[in-house]
């Protein structure tokens with residue numbers, strides 16, 4: 109098992125990353141529990157969502173709201189978190205979609221977002237960055253884009269391509285590809301981030317079967333987890 113993370117965020121003491129497929133299908137809650145036990149993170153302190161490819165974010169600013177969120181009988185329908193209290197974390201599930209991590213200079217506020225092409229087309233990564241600023245993020249914002257389907261594999265039809273900025277659509281041999289990475293960096297820079305502060309390695313979920321589940325490649329419902337946890 110490997111955890112794909114950003115050294116800058118690790119150095120701030122925030123445990124986070126995207127977990128490779130060896131840890132199992134993370135739709136299974138028992139696999140999640142096993143993983144967090146292994147990492148010595150309390151599994152019941154990692155908040156979960158019912159993802160709907162929308163543009164809603166859940167904001168958790170203190171211990172009480174985290175506990176209240178965790179006590180809800182059903183998972184909240186949303187696609188990302190902005191989270192502050194220590195001792196809590198949040199997660200998203202992906203199998204080609206982009207796990208977007210955001211934090212401020214002191215990691216007072218952290219965000220983790222599930223951004224598939226629909227979420228990106230709805231500007232979800234940018235909304236998360238703007239919301240963090242409105243909530244009083246301290247200083248500069250930084251971002252890390254975890255493993256996701258890259259432009260090499262993300263072929264789309266015209267109806268999808270036309271929902272993106274033309275700069276992020278590639279035409280090649282009569283085919284169309286969307287560069288989600290580039291589009292997210294574009295959106296984040298519009299929200300005031302320096303593109304140099306966005307770490308976006310070219311780890312392609314679709315192109316690396318050893319490490320990642322990919323819906324595009326295998327058409328299965330298996331997913332990897334991404335999480336962020338402030339001890």
Ligand SMILES: [Zn+2]
Nearest residue numbers: 260261312315
């Ligand atoms: Zn690829």
